[in-house]
Amino acid sequence: MIETVTRKRIEILVDTPLVPRLLKHARDVDISGWSLIHVDAGGGRDGAWQQDDVTGAAAKTIILMIANENKAQALTEAIAPFLNSYRLLLTIGDVEVVRGEKF
Amino acid sequence: MIETVTRKRIEILVDTPLVPRLLKHARDVDISGWSLIHVDAGGGRDGAWQQDDVTGAAAKTIILMIANENKAQALTEAIAPFLNSYRLLLTIGDVEVVRGEKF
Amino acid sequence: MIETVTRKRIEILVDTPLVPRLLKHARDVDISGWSLIHVDAGGGRDGAWQQDDVTGAAAKTIILMIANENKAQALTEAIAPFLNSYRLLLTIGDVEVVRGEKF
Amino acid sequence: MIVDTLTSPVILFFVLGLFAAFVRSDLAIPEAFAKAMSIYLMAAIGLKGGIEVAESGFTVDLASAAVIGLLLSLLLPFLAFALLTRIGGLNRIDAGAVAAHYGSVSVVTFVTAKEILTGQGLSPAGYMVAVLALMETPAIISGLWLARRGQTSSDGGGLMHEVFANASVILLVGAFVIGMVAGKDGFEPVKPLFDTGFRGVLCLFLLDMGLIAARRLIQSKKLNARLVVLAIVLPLINGSIGVLAGTLIGMDVASAATLGILAASASYIAVPAAMRMALPEADPGIYLSMSLGITFPFNIIIGITLFTQLAGLMG
Amino acid sequence: MIVDTLTSPVILFFVLGLFAAFVRSDLAIPEAFAKAMSIYLMAAIGLKGGIEVAESGFTVDLASAAVIGLLLSLLLPFLAFALLTRIGGLNRIDAGAVAAHYGSVSVVTFVTAKEILTGQGLSPAGYMVAVLALMETPAIISGLWLARRGQTSSDGGGLMHEVFANASVILLVGAFVIGMVAGKDGFEPVKPLFDTGFRGVLCLFLLDMGLIAARRLIQSKKLNARLVVLAIVLPLINGSIGVLAGTLIGMDVASAATLGILAASASYIAVPAAMRMALPEADPGIYLSMSLGITFPFNIIIGITLFTQLAGLMG
Amino acid sequence: MIVDTLTSPVILFFVLGLFAAFVRSDLAIPEAFAKAMSIYLMAAIGLKGGIEVAESGFTVDLASAAVIGLLLSLLLPFLAFALLTRIGGLNRIDAGAVAAHYGSVSVVTFVTAKEILTGQGLSPAGYMVAVLALMETPAIISGLWLARRGQTSSDGGGLMHEVFANASVILLVGAFVIGMVAGKDGFEPVKPLFDTGFRGVLCLFLLDMGLIAARRLIQSKKLNARLVVLAIVLPLINGSIGVLAGTLIGMDVASAATLGILAASASYIAVPAAMRMALPEADPGIYLSMSLGITFPFNIIIGITLFTQLAGLMG
Numbered sequence A, B, C: 001m002i003e004t005v006t007r008k009r010i011e012i013l014v015d016t017p018l019v020p021r022l023l024k025h026a027r028d029v030d031i032s033g034w035s036l037i038h039v040d041a042g043g044g045r046d047g048a049w050q051q052d053d054v055t056g057a058a059a060k061t062i063i064l065m066i067a068n069e070n071k072a073q074a075l076t077e078a079i080a081p082f083l084n085s086y087r088l089l090l091t092i093g094d095v096e097v098v099r100g101e102k103f
Numbered sequence D, E, F: 001m002i003v004d005t006l007t008s009p010v011i012l013f014f015v016l017g018l019f020a021a022f023v024r025s026d027l028a029i030p031e032a033f034a035k036a037m038s039i040y041l042m043a044a045i046g047l048k049g050g051i052e053v054a055e056s057g058f059t060v061d062l063a064s065a066a067v068i069g070l071l072l073s074l075l076l077p078f079l080a081f082a083l084l085t086r087i088g089g090l091n092r093i094d095a096g097a098v099a100a101h102y103g104s105v106s107v108v109t110f111v112t113a114k115e116i117l118t119g120q121g122l123s124p125a126g127y128m129v130a131v132l133a134l135m136e137t138p139a140i141i142s143g144l145w146l147a148r149r150g151q152t153s154s155d156g157g158g159l160m161h162e163v164f165a166n167a168s169v170i171l172l173v174g175a176f177v178i179g180m181v182a183g184k185d186g187f188e189p190v191k192p193l194f195d196t197g198f199r200g201v202l203c204l205f206l207l208d209m210g211l212i213a214a215r216r217l218i219q220s221k222k223l224n225a226r227l228v229v230l231a232i233v234l235p236l237i238n239g240s241i242g243v244l245a246g247t248l249i250g251m252d253v254a255s256a257a258t259l260g261i262l263a264a265s266a267s268y269i270a271v272p273a274a275m276r277m278a279l280p281e282a283d284p285g286i287y288l289s290m291s292l293g294i295t296f297p298f299n300i301i302i303g304i305t306l307f308t309q310l311a312g313l314m315g
Ligand SMILES: Nc1ncnc2c1ncn2[C@@H]1O[C@H](COP(=O)(O)O)[C@@H](O)[C@H]1O
Pocket: A013, A041, A042, A043, A044, A045, A046, A047, A048, A049, A060, A087, A089, B031, B032, B033, B034, B035, B036, B064, B065, B066, B067, B103
């Protein structure tokens, strides 16, 4: 049987123009990798939006990162102050991974 | 340390034309927000499909919603009758969020 | 109350040209369905990449599969040998589903 | 004459698409671009139809063509429904959904027919674009009524909205009105894009439609021999009715042929989405495979030529 | 004259887009295609401007137009900021963000104005494209300075990079330089795409902009009566200042009108993305709704005609 | 003559793309649109080649060009493999994967060369399009054989399928056949799109290729000095061999130059995807950076001119 370990699956929904800023925070806490998932549309307290390549400003993206608990904790602390002003949605779940030393 | 609480991460894979109908159910149980994730292709018992903007009918979308346990429960009850006839795929997982009162 | 059971949510991030090969492994262990989620960009030890339809080779995709524990385990065993050479990212989480006999 | 059709680049690109899908090539047209081409094609034919009507004015011919188109869209589903339940063995829900597709029309079949007819010196009347727009959505009402008979649908307002505010209806009618307002002179500056580029875009679009139709057929698990036969018999019957109706109300040969082709064609844009929404229990594997996988290629390759000859015989 | 404008297909497609969104039609232009069209439009006007300047050479007129354009982009945000805080009731952050939009310009408004003016025999000077490019980003600096006054921003380098390496600036200036290097002869082989197809593409693009503007307005929850009024008053004031400035430095009527229209227009491409990045606390619901939902349609339908007539009166 | 090349808008747009990526501009062409342009370009050159062959007929020249093209694609990887393992220090797997790229060809390099040559009055023969299609995939077989020597690959059928049903092979050959069937007259109605618009689209496509090539170079972490040198030496050697071979079998100057450019070019569409599938252990960072990041820009800016002059000297 393959050995697996538990890591954190971090999902951040963010306005596309802010992605570079969040990736900087992720690098600062030594998270080694990230993937951007395409979001087509959404809605919340502030009304609805659609992906919109023309103006760009209304587009949102999900940043997906797998990291160990410490890094996930550090990232949460780092971006908590901006959660409101940047209108971020941050969720953290548990996943099993093979070769956990990568994360 | 930032305080987090556990919420439900609801994922519904659904034919794109049915999205408005499911969002109506979500609003009815007071779920405050939702995001649509782009699905490119898939396969199952009914054969394979690809995203297809021309006819539209063959496209599928993932509806992602974060909600507290009660609302997730209420949503499941509300859409359970249609799971088969609408060919929905519904999964519910646990995630940690900051400022849980939002959901 | 609707009865739910726990199943595995398997997420594999993979170079798009390798998707058919992985789906073959999934079929071999009798996983009944899969969905491909669109990834726009990413970064890791090997540098950054963007979705790129022109050359195609640089594109990545997430394969999402819901399966029971045994099948998830079997899939992990089947693809573990390639995790490194194919540069795969494999995560497995728990989710609740309705009508678990489907998976 | 079928040889003429089959050596036109437009049709050859469609055949290339079918071929590529059948040999499992990875050739694919980006969906955003295919959608963009379909919007372009609808805007272009809407504009051209509007300009022609601006020249010729509203006539009795136009009015009678509009009425006959509406009636065909509303009534053809009843015939289709009977055949689909009795011969096809479908239940009421599935049969109603399929019937709506065969009452409605295929924009690309219309456009291809118009190109091929025009290439043979047979130009259908400009107002046929308006007839096309009129025939798109009424069949949805008939199909739903057949599927739900007895049960009152709670969503009448939503349905009416779908019939009138459907994307292709808005675009066709909107461009038609713009064409009428702008007229020939107003059209001049935009002509290079909408007129000159038209056939080339149609080639690329049919390449994609060939891929989509063949992939739909390959991936389908829902077709049986009876449904395949019906997907060829229904366009034959509906098309003949259309040609006959057009000839009876005194249309010229090209317009009667076009009406036949409209009647023979089955929707794969407006109706599938509407059915998925309004009749989610109906199986999309059935209606898409029949209309897109069989009837569409049949009409492009054989139907257009056939109904043109039929109209020639009757006219 | 406003009737002339309103019956041009370009404007009619914009109105069709507004209409489709207001009746909640599902009509949608794929985003990738809309983005492609905006790239095409910018490349095309850049090229054409460069070729015209290659013919006419660098002149004093060009230099003075460039200086006045730069100044307008830098200074108009101050006036806007004052009105937005005092009348609009916005806080400093939001007011600075909105002010930056009104100092900057809208490429599509420019292109549409150029088409309409040219259709009336009034061709603005070729170097106005360079003025357009120059006016795009300086307003970002002013807006940020207004929003952050007192607080030193840590990200000065990033800001300068945004001002000079912004996608639309690079594309407009790049295509302008290519046009100057290639000249009229070098342009000849690429002319069919960039010149002949131009107006048709503009129609389809404005159809999309109509949809986007109206949907923005419908989905917005952030507008109040004062902000709506300001979104009409600001272009009126800025546009008049622009026409006046152009006339004072001796521009011809068409160029002065164009300068007015540039001043009146508000950015919805370069500036929103820059503001989201540099001022994430500012509310995008406010600035996008004002610039895209109100000012943009106002300028397309009324502003272009108005400032052209004003320039005629002053000139 | 290199100055002529460098002031053509087509090349200038490529340089603009490189520049924008190097200054880290956020300029980006939507991928769906770039893919659509590449499909358009392949359909257009396929059609034009087919029409020319329909005019000139199948000739001995065509047959010998086809044979020499096939041989080059099959054999050039062996030379490349030797240099990549000995000088480049790559292992067998990576060297085989890279070698396959250099045996295959770049469609865009071909198209750009054809445009530039034609602009100088040197039209390569129509059948060179067929040679292009023939050279695309055989190198995959050689590259895999080199990488896997001794080990039997289990996937022979999949490989043959990739060689013959590859998207660009199907599209080029399909459009070529359509061009032959339709002939000059059949092409007339679709000419505005496929012929007249061609150069303009090529400009926009090369803008995107410039962005992609430069970003690939910037993001690459896999290149070292030896690989960079090889990415320039390999096209020099292969191109010279190609020009020589073309001259020896009696090709005209333009066609021999084109054969040299084909030999010099490296694939970045068909082969990378095939290698990722058939040789997943090979590092895509190496082969994409070499072929797309270095060899492609080298050929566009320098190679095309160089091999044209070489062909002139030899011919
Ligand atoms: N509960 C939720 N689940 C999923 N996505 C959400 C949720 N709440 C908000 N969002 C997303 O976040 C965006 C901004 O939310 P809000 O700040 O509430 O307007 C929305 O448009 C959605 O895309």
